[in-house]
Amino acid sequence: MKELLRTTDPTVIAFATALLDGEGITAFAMDVHMSVLDGSLGFLPQRLMVADRDLFMARAILRDNGVDLPG
Structure with a gap:
């Protein structure tokens, strides 16, 4: 398993999970x-x-949908 995203905003986690799913x-x-x-x-x-x-x-999916990723 690799860390994709780290945030204190639970809505970002929900949005990213839905996009990936x-x-x-x-x-x-x-x-x-x-x-x-x-x-x-x-x-x-x-x-x-x-x-x-x-x-x-x-990473590509999240970036394409405007989710800020580290690095």
Whole structure:
């Protein structure tokens, strides 16, 4: 698994997941419940992970749809 995206905005995670799902790429949201557990009110970033083989295509899909990616 490779990290595709890291953000504190859960709407970005939902949007990216929907885009990838529409293209047949499975994405896994990680750290979704961490802010609830530690009481930080959403200040911990969530990560979106994809299979190694899907990373290149997933990055291209998100960039084409205006999602800012690191690097």
